[in-house]
Amino acid sequence: MEYTVQKLGRLAGISTRTLRYYDEIGILKPARINSSGYRIYGQNEVDRLQQILFYRELGVSLDNIKKIISAPSFDSVEALRQHHIKLLEKKKQLETLIMNVEKTIAMSEGRIKMSDQEKFEGFKQKLIDENEEKYGKEVREKYGDETVDISNAYFKNMSKEDFDKMEALSVQIMETLAEAFKTGDPAGSLGQKVAELHKQWISMCWGHYDKEAHAGLAQMYVDDERFTAYYDKEQPGQAEFLRDAIRIFTGV
Amino acid sequence: MEYTVQKLGRLAGISTRTLRYYDEIGILKPARINSSGYRIYGQNEVDRLQQILFYRELGVSLDNIKKIISAPSFDSVEALRQHHIKLLEKKKQLETLIMNVEKTIAMSEGRIKMSDQEKFEGFKQKLIDENEEKYGKEVREKYGDETVDISNAYFKNMSKEDFDKMEALSVQIMETLAEAFKTGDPAGSLGQKVAELHKQWISMCWGHYDKEAHAGLAQMYVDDERFTAYYDKEQPGQAEFLRDAIRIFTGV
DNA sequence: GTTGACATTAACGTTACGTAAAGGTGTAAC
DNA sequence: GTTACACCTTTACGTAACGTTAATGTCAAC
Structure with missing residues (x-):
């Protein structure tokens, strides 16, 4: 099956602008360009787009998505497993947030009291995760694969x-x-x-x-x-x- | 309890820049400015910030958040209930996505086959939701509270x-x-x-x-x-x- | 042969901040 | 008393991931 921008866009639920942008930044290039200059996408591109949207859903930047799926060592099944784990974490965080909302409702009704700290619990977990991610990345860049202990001195x-x-x-x-x-x-x-x-x-x-x-x-x-x-x-x-x-x- | 930008930022897990920006766009103004020009936040602001972050987590734009929580008719408990429902929906969608990932992993291992349509299922539901939300909003702006049937003619x-x-x-x-x-x-x-x-x-x-x-x-x-x-x-x-x-x- | 949906590139606009510059404030330590 | 340093301030340019508009070419249908 071959797709033009709009057909692929409709299939995936994204705009044609997005597809052109993805072409522009080189994250998803069409299989070929026809004689009129139209972008033509094939099966490989459909699958690649699916990968891209998966990662995008996780909040991964397009720049990082590109690195992930363009790396020669890219193991798509392994990547999907990682992806799966992250989604489960996200779900867990969402559940924390839901509990927090329920707590806040209870508080509004005067049933319980919440400290200022507690009020931000659902959000904070996210922050900690981000920091860990950032921290880990920087350490790896600076020290390669040295021990975690040494990274404490970062x-x-x-x-x-x-x-x-x-x-x-x-x-x-x-x-x-x-x-x-x-x-x-x-x-x-x-x-x-x-x-x-x-x-x-x-x-x-x-x-x-x-x-x-x-x-x-x-x-x-x-x-x-x-x-x-x-x-x-x-x-x-x-x-x-x-x-x-x-x-x-x-x-x- | 009173907070300066940094203290409130640490409490809520956001940057000082964000707080200044929220002041700038008028979504969260400090309770008062002290003699040195410092922003001082109080209890009301903490609660309002919590509301803001709730909505932000849902992907609502700051502009819309402002409208929502600034509306004279804003009922925070009712809003939280709505919020709660939406979070549950988001969780459900996340679960769909997780299933989709699991399915894709299974497919990669050759255990099952997926159609091109199926590959985008998790995203499409989201798209439909977004369209509905946008659609509903625009209709309300144009026609006020007229019937849903008429909105079909939008x-x-x-x-x-x-x-x-x-x-x-x-x-x-x-x-x-x-x-x-x-x-x-x-x-x-x-x-x-x-x-x-x-x-x-x-x-x-x-x-x-x-x-x-x-x-x-x-x-x-x-x-x-x-x-x-x-x-x-x-x-x-x-x-x-x-x-x-x-x-x-x-x-x- | 003229619609009207579709395609193209070019280029400026938007949101929600990040980041740097250039400077004032408050207080602990020498 | 001044040095140091964590705070605070405003101003202003930078960024990501597109949206939007404009100006124009293409193709199938009536």
Whole structure:
């Protein structure tokens, strides 16, 4: 089956302008141009367009779509599997958002209360995903396929020594946190020592120090389950304890 | 609680640029400007921003969001309910798309075969929805709250007489179709009479006539379940019969 | 041989921001 | 007291993915 722009457009539910644009940027060129200069698309182009629209639906930029499906190593089945996973994630996020809406309705009716933080929950997950994606990409560009641990040092182009120092600090933090947690007092000397160590650690991470940001990060350790899981892995409650200690330490 | 641009941005997971832009276009103005010219947001703004992001997530343009939430009749709880329904629809569509991906993977592995039509199913539903939304909006702008039936005449700014004529035609089509269907022969004189009547009808709809489009529409009566349901409502199989009659009539 | 649907290129418009430039503000640290 | 640095400001140009308009060529049908 052969298609002109309009026929293919109708088939796929897109405009002729879109098809010409796709030709222009080289993401979907017609199989041939007939004697009158008309674009003629064939079976291969139909399939390729389908691929393009799949990725577009995911919010992938045309530029990236081009890279993905033009790469010589492109394995379309594998790409589809990845695609499938992303769609499932998107669905999950949508479900979070739906829950959030239901919560907000309940709140409007006065049945429950929501914190300002909670009000943006459905959206935030998306942000985190995007950051991860961006972060991961940049790291891969800079360091190739080195270990994930080293990628932690990304922010400041850290030296190996600095990195080792950070590692040591982070071990020390976890140990001291465990000790301090036993005392049950975030304001105590051990609790404040953890906060001080943590300050040193993020100072290295960020290249500078900022009280409010520190307190904000501590709050995130409680709000973001990935961080909570990390700090709570030995004793549940440690993430919250750390936040309280830092709150007192920073006075925020 | 009061927020500066950055604090609110972090809370909601958006950039400061976005907040300034929202101020600029008047969709979200700060509660006040302090002595240094800083934007200060309060509780109302947090809630309004949440509303904005809800709609944005749905793909509504900022311009339309502004109209929606600025309308004096804006009922936020009711809006949330609508919003909730739309999210559920979006989820459903996403599930269709996921199924489509799974189907395509299966196809790539040679387990099943898919027609060109099927390949675009997930997108098409979306297209239909969008068209309906756009269509409905434009009609409301043009005719206010008149009946949905009259809105059918939208395309060509049809007169009342034309509209009545169309109505009469559509009744005649249904009656003749029922008669013709009994003969079981789409090529017979009754079958071809239906096709001819249908040609007249769509000529009025579109303002012109095109064979291929006619044949295409007839195919859609079979492919799109909403049309199929309409034509099959008296006798299952009538949609298919009509398509066959039109196929023969147009010679496509 | 004239419609009218279809095709072409060229080029400017749009939305929702990103990004940089050039500068003022607030406060913690030396 | 001034340095430093995270904030804030406005102005203004850049971008993605097309939409839209204009001016023009092509093809099938009546």
